[in-house]
Amino acid sequence: MTDATDYDPVGCPVSDCEYRDAVRSVAAHVAEADDDAHEWDRLGYAGARNFVETEKRRQRQNGGGGSNSSSDGGSSDPSSNGGPSTGESSTGENPRDPADGAAGSGGFTAASQVSGSDAGSSGGKSEPSGGGSDTADAADETPFELGFERDALVLLELAREYDLSSLDDLGTWQLADLYSLLADLKNSADDARKEVRDELLENVREERTVAADLGSVSRTTYNYRRVADETTVHRALADAGVDPEEVRSFDKSKLKDAIEETDLEEDDVFDVDERPTIRISDSHDDQRRRHFERLDDEVRSLADDE
Structure with missing residues (x-):
């Protein structure tokens, strides 16, 4: 498989992101996103090229390409199927x-x-009516x-x-x-x-925390930023008196610097979406240990937890 269209679409490697497209488009999406979750280092890749190579290698190994092997929305994971290139050679063992x-x-x-x-919600989901089969x-x-x-x-x-x-x-x-x-x-x-x-x-309602036995989770909203189209950014920079050549590649960090130093507004150069997410706010280790201690001795022995 050599043609780019032979590869199946993949999902963004960020767990909370629903973006899905061709391999190279996903790489560009990650590179243009302006939040910590989309940083290549955090995702375990050496950059966009490494992500593309890793994903294509994974699909070749799994018989992908036209078979929609990634139809579940997942993308390649740097911790499996070859991972990021580290320069190490294969041992040759199977x-x-x-x-x-x-x-x-x-x-x-x-x-x-x-x-x-959410304990503060008004009853959660409604029960289905009795009329359906x-x-x-x-x-x-x-x-x-x-x-x-x-x-x-x-x-x-x-x-x-x-x-x-x-x-x-x-x-x-x-x-x-x-x-x-x-x-x-x-x-x-x-x-x-x-x-x-x-x-x-x-x-769970916005900005609420659910404190359960084994951990607490909170619903929050984060801003997902991607650089606007080139024409829009070029015009906004020129109107703000910023030489577009100084941010020729429209690097996100340089654009943010320009926003801080000029009258540019964030919305002028970024497409910003608010997205809800669930984050762990606390892990209740004591409660987890109590649950662990209620397990059968044989099962607990597998964990060798002293």
């Missing part, structure tokens, strides 16, 4: 499938509703799947089997098993997190 094909499995389903809605209601419900239960248990078993006090003592095959499991767990857990986040956004 890592075995962790746990004989356990990766990515897990059919456990749970109710798709999140019960921890059970078949229609069932068809509208999408089961919520964690999707990583088996991998998580296999990882705990490997943690008991291996001596993880030092990774230096593990062989390359053991490291490959751990890495593949951790990468799949990260991706699956993040998919589940997004579903729960979307449900919380429907139930």
Whole structure:
């Protein structure tokens, strides 16, 4: 696959961002965004080119291109499928499938509703009327799947089997098993997190905090900025007495400096969208330990938590 159109669309690697487009367009979107979450360093990429190369390599390895292999909205993750280029050469070994094909499995389903809605809201979702058929209601419900239960248990078993006090003592095959499991767990857990986040956004009012047993989350709004089209920016800079050549590439940091030093308004050069998001405001370690201590001895022994 060599033509750019042979590659499937991908989603933005930022977990709270819903942007989705061609690989190069997503790279440009990240580069133009003006918030910390879209910084390449934070995302684990060396830059736009590294993201594009990593994503195309992932699709080639997974048989992508025309097969819509990324139709679930996900994008390449630098912690899996090759990751950012670091200059290290491959060992040439073929890592075995962790746990004989356990990766990515897990059919456990749970109710798709999140019960921890905002305590200050007026009752949350309304109940459906009794006039609809059970078949229609069932068809509208999408089961919520964690999707990583088996991998998580296999990882705990490997943690008991291996001596993880030092990774230096593990062989390359053991490291490959751990890495593949951790990468799949990260991706699956993040998919589940997004579903729960979307449900919380429907139930929690703006600027409210839900203090649950194991942690607290808050609904907030952040400004997502992208540089406006070149003609608009060029005209705004000229009107404000700024030489467009000084910010020829319309670098975001230079544009922000120009806003601070002139009469330019942010809206003159940036397209700004307010987007709601859910953020963790606190983790309740004591409550989590109590839940852990209620587990069966055999399960707790897998974590080796002293």
